[in-house]
Amino acid sequence: MIIGAQASPDGLSLAILDDNRRVLARSRFDSSLAWDINTNVDAAAAEIVSAVKTCCSALSSGVEAREDPWLSISILCVGTTALDHGGAEAEAAFRSALQKLLPPGLQLMVYHSAAVALASGTGGPLVGCVLLVGQDTSRAYGAVADRRTASSSGWGPVFSDGGCAYALASLRLGPILLLVVLLVVLVNADVGMRALAAVSRAQDGRGADTLLVSAVWARGHSSIHSRVAGVASLAPVVLECAARGDTVADALLRHAVGELLRAVKSVAGRLGLDKSRLPFNLVLAGPMLSEGSLFMQYLLDVLKDGVPTADVIYPQGDGAEAAAWLALWLLNPQLPLPPVRRGL
Numbered sequence: 001m002i003i004g005a006q007a008s009p010d011g012l013s014l015a016i017l018d019d020n021r022r023v024l025a026r027s028r029f030d031s032s033l034a035w036d037i038n039t040n041v042d043a044a045a046a047e048i049v050s051a052v053k054t055c056c057s058a059l060s061s062g063v064e065a066r067e068d069p070w071l072s073i074s075i076l077c078v079g080t081t082a083l084d085h086g087g088a089e090a091e092a093a094f095r096s097a098l099q100k101l102l103p104p105g106l107q108l109m110v111y112h113s114a115a116v117a118l119a120s121g122t123g124g125p126l127v128g129c130v131l132l133v134g135q136d137t138s139r140a141y142g143a144v145a146d147r148r149t150a151s152s153s154g155w156g157p158v159f160s161d162g163g164c165a166y167a168l169a170s171l172r173l174g175p176i177l178l179l180v181v182l183l184v185v186l187v188n189a190d191v192g193m194r195a196l197a198a199v200s201r202a203q204d205g206r207g208a209d210t211l212l213v214s215a216v217w218a219r220g221h222s223s224i225h226s227r228v229a230g231v232a233s234l235a236p237v238v239l240e241c242a243a244r245g246d247t248v249a250d251a252l253l254r255h256a257v258g259e260l261l262r263a264v265k266s267v268a269g270r271l272g273l274d275k276s277r278l279p280f281n282l283v284l285a286g287p288m289l290s291e292g293s294l295f296m297q298y299l300l301d302v303l304k305d306g307v308p309t310a311d312v313i314y315p316q317g318d319g320a321e322a323a324a325w326l327a328l329w330l331l332n333p334q335l336p337l338p339p340v341r342r343g344l
Contacts, residue, residue, distance in 0.1 A: 002327050003055065003073050005048055006116060006319030007035050007080040012047065014055045015320040016073070021328065021338075023321065027055040037090060039082045045097035048078060076102065077109040077327035079116030079319055084139075084154060109327055113319070114141035114151065120315040120322035121283030123337040124329030128281030129267055129310070131260060133288040135235075138164040140263035142271050152266040153259075163260035164288065235288070243294050257299045261306045268307060281340070282310040314341040 001024065005014045016025040029051050033039050056070045078098070083091050095110050102108060118130035118141065129142035132154075139154025153163075241249035264282065268274040282303070289296055291314065303310055316338065317325070328335055 001073050002075045002077065002324045003052055004320045004322065004324030004327065005052065005076065005078045005080075006113075006323060007031070007033075007044065007048060007078065007082065008113065008319070009035050009081065012051050013318060013320040014051055015318070015324055016055060016059065017321070017324040017328070019328070021325065021335075025055055025058040026320070027051065027058065029054075035080055035082045037082065037085045041082075041093050041097040044080075044082060044094065045101055048098065049101040052076065071103060073106060075107045075109065075327045075331070077111070077323040079111045079113055079323040079326075081113045083110065083112040084114070084137075109323075109330065111323070111326065114139050114154065115143070116319050116322050116326065117141075117285040117315070118143065118283050119326040119329070120285060120317055120319065121313045121340065122281055123316060123340065124322075124325035124335070125333070125337070126326060126329070128283065129264060129271075129273065130283040130285060131264055131289070133163055133260065133284075133286040135287065136164060138260060138263065138286070138288075140260075140267045142267040142273065144271050144273070148271060150267045150270040152263040163256045163263070239293065239295055253295055253298055257295070257302050260299060261302045264303065264307055264310070268310070274307065274309065276309065279309050279311040282307070282312050283315065284312060285315050312342065316341055 001016055001018055003014060003016045005012065012029040012031050014025075014027045014029075015023055017023055029047075031047060033044055033047060035044070052073070053070055056073065059072075076098075080094070083094060086093075091110055091112075095108060098110070099108055114130055114132050115126060117132045118126060118128060121130065122128060126143045127145055129140060132139050132141070137154055139151060141149070141151040141154070143149045238249045238252050242253050265274065268280070273280045284296070284299070289299070300312065303312065315322070329337075
Protein backbone atom coordinates (compact mmCIF):
# COMPACT_ATOMS: atom_id res chain seq x y z
CA MET A 1 0.00 0.00 0.00
CA ILE A 2 1.07 3.58 -0.67
CA ILE A 3 0.31 6.61 1.46
CA GLY A 4 0.34 10.13 0.10
CA ALA A 5 0.53 13.15 2.38
CA GLN A 6 0.17 16.87 1.79
CA ALA A 7 1.42 19.29 4.45
CA SER A 8 0.57 22.96 3.97
CA PRO A 9 -0.63 25.95 6.02
CA ASP A 10 -4.16 24.59 5.48
CA GLY A 11 -3.32 21.46 7.46
CA LEU A 12 -2.19 17.90 6.91
CA SER A 13 -4.12 15.50 4.65
CA LEU A 14 -3.40 11.84 3.93
CA ALA A 15 -4.67 9.16 1.57
CA ILE A 16 -3.85 5.44 1.53
CA LEU A 17 -4.05 3.74 -1.88
CA ASP A 18 -3.50 0.22 -3.07
CA ASP A 19 -1.42 -0.65 -6.13
CA ASN A 20 -4.49 -0.20 -8.36
CA ARG A 21 -5.00 3.42 -7.25
CA ARG A 22 -8.03 2.53 -5.14
CA VAL A 23 -8.38 4.80 -2.08
CA LEU A 24 -8.51 2.71 1.10
CA ALA A 25 -8.56 5.48 3.71
CA ARG A 26 -8.41 9.26 4.05
CA SER A 27 -7.62 11.51 7.00
CA ARG A 28 -7.25 15.23 7.58
CA PHE A 29 -5.62 16.96 10.54
CA ASP A 30 -5.27 20.52 11.72
CA SER A 31 -1.69 21.67 12.19
CA SER A 32 -0.03 24.34 14.29
CA LEU A 33 3.00 24.42 11.98
CA ALA A 34 3.49 27.08 9.31
CA TRP A 35 4.86 24.56 6.76
CA ASP A 36 7.27 27.06 5.26
CA ILE A 37 11.05 27.22 5.00
CA ASN A 38 11.36 28.02 8.71
CA THR A 39 9.33 25.04 9.93
CA ASN A 40 11.32 22.86 12.34
CA VAL A 41 11.97 19.65 10.42
CA ASP A 42 11.91 17.44 13.51
CA ALA A 43 8.51 18.80 14.56
CA ALA A 44 7.25 18.44 10.99
CA ALA A 45 8.46 14.85 10.74
CA ALA A 46 6.91 13.90 14.10
CA GLU A 47 3.55 15.40 13.08
CA ILE A 48 3.52 13.61 9.72
CA VAL A 49 4.45 10.22 11.20
CA SER A 50 1.85 10.59 13.95
CA ALA A 51 -0.78 11.39 11.32
CA VAL A 52 0.29 8.43 9.18
CA LYS A 53 -0.06 6.06 12.12
CA THR A 54 -3.51 7.45 12.90
CA CYS A 55 -4.58 7.07 9.28
CA CYS A 56 -3.26 3.52 9.19
CA SER A 57 -5.29 2.63 12.27
CA ALA A 58 -8.42 3.25 10.19
CA LEU A 59 -7.48 0.14 8.22
CA SER A 60 -7.32 -2.11 11.30
CA SER A 61 -10.86 -3.39 10.86
CA GLY A 62 -10.09 -4.42 7.30
CA VAL A 63 -7.00 -6.54 7.94
CA GLU A 64 -6.26 -9.68 9.87
CA ALA A 65 -5.38 -9.25 13.52
CA ARG A 66 -1.83 -10.48 12.95
CA GLU A 67 -1.19 -7.68 10.46
CA ASP A 68 -0.09 -4.21 11.47
CA PRO A 69 -1.42 -1.61 9.00
CA TRP A 70 1.50 0.71 9.83
CA LEU A 71 3.95 -1.96 8.71
CA SER A 72 1.91 -2.77 5.60
CA ILE A 73 2.71 0.62 4.04
CA SER A 74 5.46 0.23 1.46
CA ILE A 75 5.84 3.87 0.34
CA LEU A 76 5.23 7.27 1.89
CA CYS A 77 5.22 10.20 -0.54
CA VAL A 78 5.03 13.64 1.07
CA GLY A 79 4.32 16.88 -0.73
CA THR A 80 4.75 20.04 1.30
CA THR A 81 5.00 23.80 0.99
CA ALA A 82 7.90 23.61 3.47
CA LEU A 83 10.13 22.61 0.53
CA ASP A 84 8.94 25.27 -1.88
CA HIS A 85 11.89 27.60 -1.32
CA GLY A 86 14.64 25.66 0.44
CA GLY A 87 16.21 23.73 -2.42
CA ALA A 88 18.20 20.52 -2.11
CA GLU A 89 19.49 21.32 1.39
CA ALA A 90 16.00 21.74 2.84
CA GLU A 91 14.82 18.60 1.08
CA ALA A 92 17.73 16.57 2.51
CA ALA A 93 17.06 17.81 6.05
CA PHE A 94 13.35 17.09 5.76
CA ARG A 95 13.96 13.63 4.35
CA SER A 96 16.50 12.79 7.07
CA ALA A 97 14.18 13.85 9.88
CA LEU A 98 11.36 11.72 8.47
CA GLN A 99 13.50 8.69 7.72
CA LYS A 100 14.59 8.40 11.35
CA LEU A 101 10.98 7.82 12.41
CA LEU A 102 9.95 5.37 9.71
CA PRO A 103 10.26 1.57 9.60
CA PRO A 104 13.47 0.45 7.85
CA GLY A 105 11.70 -1.07 4.86
CA LEU A 106 9.43 1.89 4.08
CA GLN A 107 10.43 3.87 0.98
CA LEU A 108 10.24 7.65 1.40
CA MET A 109 9.69 10.29 -1.28
CA VAL A 110 9.45 14.04 -0.64
CA TYR A 111 8.43 16.81 -3.06
CA HIS A 112 7.50 20.47 -3.04
CA SER A 113 3.89 21.52 -3.56
CA ALA A 114 4.25 22.37 -7.26
CA ALA A 115 5.43 18.86 -8.16
CA VAL A 116 2.40 17.35 -6.41
CA ALA A 117 0.12 19.88 -8.12
CA LEU A 118 1.50 18.74 -11.48
CA ALA A 119 0.79 15.12 -10.56
CA SER A 120 -2.75 16.06 -9.52
CA GLY A 121 -3.52 16.94 -13.12
CA THR A 122 -1.53 14.29 -14.99
CA GLY A 123 -2.64 11.49 -12.67
CA GLY A 124 0.95 10.88 -11.53
CA PRO A 125 3.51 11.55 -14.27
CA LEU A 126 5.93 14.31 -13.42
CA VAL A 127 6.00 15.47 -17.02
CA GLY A 128 4.68 18.78 -18.30
CA CYS A 129 4.05 22.09 -16.58
CA VAL A 130 1.87 23.37 -13.78
CA LEU A 131 0.70 26.90 -13.00
CA LEU A 132 -0.11 27.06 -9.30
CA VAL A 133 -1.83 30.29 -8.22
CA GLY A 134 -2.71 30.89 -4.59
CA GLN A 135 -3.37 33.67 -2.11
CA ASP A 136 0.17 34.88 -1.48
CA THR A 137 2.23 33.27 -4.22
CA SER A 138 2.11 31.98 -7.79
CA ARG A 139 4.53 29.60 -9.43
CA ALA A 140 5.11 27.91 -12.75
CA TYR A 141 6.97 24.61 -12.57
CA GLY A 142 7.83 22.10 -15.25
CA ALA A 143 9.52 18.74 -15.66
CA VAL A 144 10.44 16.64 -18.69
CA ALA A 145 11.16 12.96 -19.26
CA ASP A 146 14.92 13.29 -18.80
CA ARG A 147 14.30 14.62 -15.26
CA ARG A 148 15.20 18.25 -16.04
CA THR A 149 13.05 20.75 -14.17
CA ALA A 150 12.50 24.49 -14.24
CA SER A 151 10.45 26.96 -12.25
CA SER A 152 9.51 30.61 -12.43
CA SER A 153 8.17 32.95 -9.77
CA GLY A 154 7.02 31.28 -6.55
CA TRP A 155 9.06 33.54 -4.31
CA GLY A 156 6.14 34.46 -2.07
CA PRO A 157 4.68 37.76 -0.85
CA VAL A 158 8.10 39.27 -0.13
CA PHE A 159 8.61 39.39 -3.89
CA SER A 160 4.92 39.93 -4.77
CA ASP A 161 4.56 37.07 -7.25
CA GLY A 162 2.60 38.27 -10.26
CA GLY A 163 -0.90 36.87 -10.63
CA CYS A 164 -1.53 35.69 -7.06
CA ALA A 165 -4.34 37.17 -4.96
CA TYR A 166 -1.96 39.34 -2.95
CA ALA A 167 -0.27 40.80 -6.02
CA LEU A 168 -3.59 41.34 -7.79
CA ALA A 169 -5.09 43.28 -4.90
CA SER A 170 -1.95 45.16 -3.89
CA LEU A 171 -1.67 46.82 -7.30
CA ARG A 172 -4.23 49.40 -6.12
CA LEU A 173 -3.58 49.96 -2.43
CA GLY A 174 -3.84 53.72 -2.65
CA PRO A 175 -1.50 56.74 -2.53
CA ILE A 176 -0.76 56.68 1.23
CA LEU A 177 0.56 53.12 1.26
CA LEU A 178 2.38 53.80 -1.99
CA LEU A 179 4.12 56.79 -0.39
CA VAL A 180 5.21 54.65 2.57
CA VAL A 181 6.58 52.00 0.24
CA LEU A 182 8.46 54.60 -1.79
CA LEU A 183 10.03 56.08 1.35
CA VAL A 184 11.19 52.66 2.48
CA VAL A 185 12.63 51.96 -0.95
CA LEU A 186 14.46 55.29 -1.06
CA VAL A 187 16.02 54.75 2.35
CA ASN A 188 16.95 51.10 1.88
CA ALA A 189 17.10 50.76 -1.88
CA ASP A 190 20.76 49.90 -2.40
CA VAL A 191 21.23 47.36 0.40
CA GLY A 192 17.72 45.97 0.22
CA MET A 193 17.58 45.46 -3.53
CA ARG A 194 21.07 43.96 -3.57
CA ALA A 195 20.00 41.56 -0.83
CA LEU A 196 16.94 40.46 -2.80
CA ALA A 197 19.07 40.04 -5.91
CA ALA A 198 21.56 37.89 -3.98
CA VAL A 199 18.72 35.74 -2.62
CA SER A 200 17.19 35.16 -6.05
CA ARG A 201 20.61 34.29 -7.56
CA ALA A 202 21.33 31.83 -4.76
CA GLN A 203 17.94 30.15 -5.12
CA ASP A 204 18.23 29.88 -8.90
CA GLY A 205 21.79 28.52 -8.76
CA ARG A 206 23.26 31.64 -10.37
CA GLY A 207 25.07 32.86 -7.26
CA ALA A 208 26.76 31.74 -4.06
CA ASP A 209 24.80 30.15 -1.20
CA THR A 210 23.92 32.67 1.49
CA LEU A 211 22.21 32.83 4.87
CA LEU A 212 20.16 35.67 3.41
CA VAL A 213 17.83 33.10 1.82
CA SER A 214 16.39 31.91 5.13
CA ALA A 215 16.83 35.28 6.84
CA VAL A 216 14.88 37.25 4.24
CA TRP A 217 12.21 34.57 4.05
CA ALA A 218 11.85 34.51 7.83
CA ARG A 219 11.55 38.27 8.06
CA GLY A 220 9.01 38.36 5.26
CA HIS A 221 6.78 35.76 6.87
CA SER A 222 7.00 37.13 10.40
CA SER A 223 6.47 40.78 9.52
CA ILE A 224 3.87 40.79 6.76
CA HIS A 225 1.81 37.64 7.28
CA SER A 226 -1.27 39.47 8.51
CA ARG A 227 -0.91 42.22 5.90
CA VAL A 228 -0.66 39.66 3.12
CA ALA A 229 -3.84 37.90 4.30
CA GLY A 230 -5.70 41.19 4.47
CA VAL A 231 -4.59 42.37 1.05
CA ALA A 232 -5.19 38.99 -0.59
CA SER A 233 -8.76 39.00 0.70
CA LEU A 234 -9.44 41.96 -1.62
CA ALA A 235 -8.85 39.85 -4.75
CA PRO A 236 -12.49 38.66 -4.93
CA VAL A 237 -13.54 42.30 -4.85
CA VAL A 238 -11.37 42.99 -7.88
CA LEU A 239 -12.91 40.00 -9.67
CA GLU A 240 -16.44 41.13 -8.82
CA CYS A 241 -15.86 44.69 -9.99
CA ALA A 242 -14.27 43.49 -13.24
CA ALA A 243 -17.27 41.21 -13.87
CA ARG A 244 -19.52 44.26 -13.42
CA GLY A 245 -17.66 46.14 -16.15
CA ASP A 246 -15.22 48.24 -14.11
CA THR A 247 -12.35 49.13 -16.44
CA VAL A 248 -9.73 49.61 -13.71
CA ALA A 249 -10.47 46.22 -12.16
CA ASP A 250 -10.50 44.66 -15.62
CA ALA A 251 -7.05 46.12 -16.32
CA LEU A 252 -5.76 44.58 -13.08
CA LEU A 253 -6.99 41.14 -14.11
CA ARG A 254 -5.40 41.43 -17.53
CA HIS A 255 -2.11 42.53 -15.99
CA ALA A 256 -2.22 39.57 -13.60
CA VAL A 257 -2.82 36.97 -16.32
CA GLY A 258 -0.03 38.56 -18.33
CA GLU A 259 2.35 37.92 -15.43
CA LEU A 260 1.20 34.31 -15.21
CA LEU A 261 1.71 33.85 -18.95
CA ARG A 262 5.28 35.12 -18.64
CA ALA A 263 5.98 32.60 -15.88
CA VAL A 264 4.65 29.70 -17.99
CA LYS A 265 6.59 30.84 -21.06
CA SER A 266 9.78 31.08 -19.00
CA VAL A 267 9.47 27.47 -17.83
CA ALA A 268 8.39 26.17 -21.25
CA GLY A 269 11.30 27.95 -22.90
CA ARG A 270 13.95 26.61 -20.54
CA LEU A 271 12.68 23.04 -20.92
CA GLY A 272 12.25 23.29 -24.68
CA LEU A 273 8.52 22.64 -24.47
CA ASP A 274 7.81 25.65 -26.68
CA LYS A 275 10.14 24.41 -29.42
CA SER A 276 8.31 21.15 -29.95
CA ARG A 277 5.24 20.88 -32.14
CA LEU A 278 3.89 18.24 -29.77
CA PRO A 279 1.42 19.43 -27.12
CA PHE A 280 2.49 19.39 -23.48
CA ASN A 281 0.34 19.12 -20.37
CA LEU A 282 -0.26 22.38 -18.53
CA VAL A 283 -2.05 21.91 -15.22
CA LEU A 284 -3.94 24.93 -13.86
CA ALA A 285 -4.22 24.64 -10.09
CA GLY A 286 -4.73 26.70 -6.95
CA PRO A 287 -7.55 28.63 -5.28
CA MET A 288 -7.29 31.59 -7.64
CA LEU A 289 -7.98 29.46 -10.70
CA SER A 290 -11.65 28.65 -10.30
CA GLU A 291 -13.17 27.13 -13.41
CA GLY A 292 -15.64 29.46 -15.10
CA SER A 293 -14.38 32.65 -13.43
CA LEU A 294 -13.52 35.77 -15.44
CA PHE A 295 -9.94 35.47 -14.23
CA MET A 296 -9.73 31.93 -15.62
CA GLN A 297 -11.35 33.04 -18.88
CA TYR A 298 -8.73 35.75 -19.36
CA LEU A 299 -5.94 33.33 -18.47
CA LEU A 300 -7.14 30.72 -20.95
CA ASP A 301 -7.29 33.39 -23.66
CA VAL A 302 -3.68 34.50 -23.18
CA LEU A 303 -2.43 30.93 -22.85
CA LYS A 304 -4.11 29.95 -26.12
CA ASP A 305 -2.30 32.73 -27.95
CA GLY A 306 0.95 32.81 -25.98
CA VAL A 307 1.60 29.08 -25.52
CA PRO A 308 -0.35 27.41 -28.36
CA THR A 309 1.09 23.91 -27.76
CA ALA A 310 -0.05 23.88 -24.12
CA ASP A 311 -2.76 21.29 -23.48
CA VAL A 312 -4.62 22.71 -20.48
CA ILE A 313 -5.78 20.19 -17.89
CA TYR A 314 -7.22 20.49 -14.39
CA PRO A 315 -6.52 18.70 -11.09
CA GLN A 316 -8.35 15.42 -10.58
CA GLY A 317 -7.69 14.85 -6.88
CA ASP A 318 -6.43 16.51 -3.72
CA GLY A 319 -2.77 16.85 -2.80
CA ALA A 320 -2.59 13.70 -0.68
CA GLU A 321 -4.05 11.52 -3.41
CA ALA A 322 -1.83 13.19 -6.02
CA ALA A 323 1.27 12.45 -3.92
CA ALA A 324 0.31 8.78 -3.89
CA TRP A 325 -0.30 8.87 -7.67
CA LEU A 326 3.17 10.34 -8.13
CA ALA A 327 4.72 7.53 -6.08
CA LEU A 328 2.84 4.88 -8.06
CA TRP A 329 3.99 6.38 -11.35
CA LEU A 330 7.62 6.51 -10.22
CA LEU A 331 7.40 2.84 -9.27
CA ASN A 332 5.70 1.79 -12.49
CA PRO A 333 5.56 4.35 -15.33
CA GLN A 334 3.57 1.84 -17.39
CA LEU A 335 0.67 1.79 -14.91
CA PRO A 336 -2.61 2.78 -16.62
CA LEU A 337 -3.61 6.37 -15.88
CA PRO A 338 -7.09 7.87 -15.57
CA PRO A 339 -8.29 10.22 -18.33
CA VAL A 340 -7.19 13.79 -17.74
CA ARG A 341 -9.64 16.68 -17.33
CA ARG A 342 -8.96 18.85 -20.34
CA GLY A 343 -9.53 22.59 -20.58
CA LEU A 344 -8.85 24.32 -23.90
